[in-house]
Amino acid sequence: MIGHQPFADWSALAAVGALDSDERQRFDAHLAVGCAECERDLAEWSAVAAVLPVALPAVEPPAGHRERMMARLDAETAASAPPRAVPIVGRRVPRWRWSGAVAAGLALAAALWGLWDTRSTLEHERRAIARLEQELVDQRLLTSLVSGKDTVAAPLAGTPTAARAGGWIVWSPSRHAGFIVVHYLPMLPPGRQYQLWAIAGGNPAPAGLFDVDEVGHAALIVSATVEQPDRFAVTIEPRGGRPSPTGPIAMANVAPIDGHDHSAGKKSTQSH
Amino acid sequence: MATLPGLPRLPAPERADGLTVSPPAIGSQAASADLVGEMARGERSALERLYDRYGALVYSLALRILGRPADAEEVVQEVFLQAWRDAERYDAARGTLRTWLVTLARTRAIDALRAASRGARRAEVPLAWDAPDPEPTRAEGIGDREIVVGAIAHLSFQQREVLDLAYYQGFTQTEIAARTGLPLGTVKTRIRSALERLRDALCPRPDSP
Numbered sequence: 001m002i003g004h005q006p007f008a009d010w011s012a013l014a015a016v017g018a019l020d021s022d023e024r025q026r027f028d029a030h031l032a033v034g035c036a037e038c039e040r041d042l043a044e045w046s047a048v049a050a051v052l053p054v055a056l057p058a059v060e061p062p063a064g065h066r067e068r069m070m071a072r073l074d075a076e077t078a079a080s081a082p083p084r085a086v087p088i089v090g091r092r093v094p095r096w097r098w099s100g101a102v103a104a105g106l107a108l109a110a111a112l113w114g115l116w117d118t119r120s121t122l123e124h125e126r127r128a129i130a131r132l133e134q135e136l137v138d139q140r141l142l143t144s145l146v147s148g149k150d151t152v153a154a155p156l157a158g159t160p161t162a163a164r165a166g167g168w169i170v171w172s173p174s175r176h177a178g179f180i181v182v183h184y185l186p187m188l189p190p191g192r193q194y195q196l197w198a199i200a201g202g203n204p205a206p207a208g209l210f211d212v213d214e215v216g217h218a219a220l221i222v223s224a225t226v227e228q229p230d231r232f233a234v235t236i237e238p239r240g241g242r243p244s245p246t247g248p249i250a251m252a253n254v255a256p257i258d259g260h261d262h263s264a265g266k267k268s269t270q271s272h
Numbered sequence: 273m274a275t276l277p278g279l280p281r282l283p284a285p286e287r288a289d290g291l292t293v294s295p296p297a298i299g300s301q302a303a304s305a306d307l308v309g310e311m312a313r314g315e316r317s318a319l320e321r322l323y324d325r326y327g328a329l330v331y332s333l334a335l336r337i338l339g340r341p342a343d344a345e346e347v348v349q350e351v352f353l354q355a356w357r358d359a360e361r362y363d364a365a366r367g368t369l370r371t372w373l374v375t376l377a378r379t380r381a382i383d384a385l386r387a388a389s390r391g392a393r394r395a396e397v398p399l400a401w402d403a404p405d406p407e408p409t410r411a412e413g414i415g416d417r418e419i420v421v422g423a424i425a426h427l428s429f430q431q432r433e434v435l436d437l438a439y440y441q442g443f444t445q446t447e448i449a450a451r452t453g454l455p456l457g458t459v460k461t462r463i464r465s466a467l468e469r470l471r472d473a474l475c476p477r478p479d480s481p
Binding site: 053 | 319440471
C-alpha cells in the first residue's frame with residue numbers, strides 16, 4: 001500500500017488514544033483513503049485495548065439509571081421524530097431540545113422509577129450477597145496477586161501428550177496461590193482429570209484439579225503448600241486426584257519460574 | 273478452588289503475519305448482531321438488553337476515568353444513546369459489540385475529562401489495576417475479569433504504567449514522554465509491546481508454546 005509505511009506503527013498508539021491530536025487527524029485521513037492494512041491493525045489493537053476495562057472492579061450503575069436513560073431516549077425520539085426513516089443531510093438533529101417543564105417532569109418520573117426499582121431489586125440483591133462474598137474473596141486474591149511484588153508469570157507448554165496445549169501461570173510465593181489459564185488441552189475420558197503440581201526441588205505438591213471445556217480451555221485459582229516452586233506440571237490422573245503424580249505429564253512450564261522481564265523498574269519504581 | 277467460566281473461546285484463524293484475525297473473545301458475543309439489528313429497527317427493548325449486558329462494564333470504565341459518579345452516569349447514558357443512534361452503522365466484521373461500546377465509552381469519557389480539567393487536571397490516581405476495589409455489586413463476567421487480570425499480570429510495571437497513562441488518563445505519547453522523562457521512541461515501543469503481550473496472554477496461538 002503506497003504511503004502506508006509512515007503509519008505502520010500508529011495503529012497500536014491510536015488504539016489506546018496515545019496519538020497527538022494532529023497525528024490522529026493525519027491517521028484518520030490515511031484511514032479515510034482506504035488503507036486496509038491500517039484499518040485491520042487498528043481494529044485488532046482496539047479489540048485488545050478494549051479488554052482492559054474488563055479488569056476493572058465491576059461497579060453497577062446506580063438504581064434508576066437505566067430508566068433515566070430510557071426516559072432520555074423517549075424524549076429524544078419525540079423531539080426528533082421521525083427519528084430514523086428520514087435521512088437528515090447537512091444538519092445535526094439537536095439532541096436536547098425540550099422545555100424545562102418536560103425536563104422537570106421527566107426527572108420526577110425518573111426519581112419515582114428509581115425508588116420503585118430500588119425496592120424491587122433489594123430482595124434480588126439479598127439473594128446474591130452470599131455468592132458475591134465468595135467472589136469478592138476471589139477478586140481480592142486476584143487483585144492482590146497482580147499487584148503483589150513477588151508475583152511471577154510463566155508460560156506453560158504441552159508435552160507430546162498434549163502437543164497443542166499452551167497456557168500460563170501467575171504465582172505469588174508469599175501467598176502460596178496463583179492463577180492458571182490453559183488452552184487447547186484435550187478433553188479427557190470420564191473418570192480422568194487434569195491435576196496441577198507445584199514442584200520444589202523435585203517434590204511435587206498437589207495444586208488443584210480441573211477439567212477443560214470442549215475447546216480445551218480452563219482457568220482456575222490454584223493454591224499449594226509449596227513456597228518456592230521452581231516448576232509447575234499438569235498430569236492426567238484418576239478423577240479426584242492423587243497425592244503424588246501417577247499419570248503422564250500433559251503440560252509443564254518451559255522455563256524455570258522467574259520474575260517479569262522488567263528488572264529495571266521492579267525495585268526502583270514506587271507508584272503502587 | 274473454583275473453575276471459572278467465560279474463557280476465551282475457539283482459537284482464532286491465523287493470518288500470514290501472525291496476528292489473529294478475531295480479537296480476544298472475552299465474553300459472549302452470541303446474539304450481539306441480533307441485538308444491534310433490533311436497535312437499528314427501533315426496538316426499544318434491545319437498548320435495555322444492551323444496557324443490562326454492558327452497563328456495568330461501561331459505567332466502571334467511565335467511573336475509572338472520570339472519578340465522579342455523576343459524570344460517569346452522564347457518559348454512560350450518552351454512550352448507550354449514541355449506540356442506539358448509530359446501530360445501523362455498527363459492523364460486526366470490524367469488531368465485537370463490546371469493543372465498539374468500550375471504545376465509544378473511553379473516547380467520550382476522555383473528552384469529558386479533558387473538558388472538565390482544562391484548568392486543573394485531576395489529582396494523581398493510582399494505576400487502574402492497583403486501585404482498591406470498590407464494593408463489587410455484580411457477579412456476571414467474573415470469569416472474564418479474572419482472565420484479563422491474569423493477562424495484565426504478564427505486563428511489566430512500565431508497560432502497565434504507559435497503558436494506564438494513555439488509556440485511562442488520556443495522555444498522548446508526547447505528554448507521556450514529557451511526564452515520565454522517557455524518549456518518545458521508548459514510549460511508542462512500550463505501548464506497542466504492552467498490547468502485544470496482552471494479546472498473546474489473552475489469545476495464545478495454538479501452535480506456539
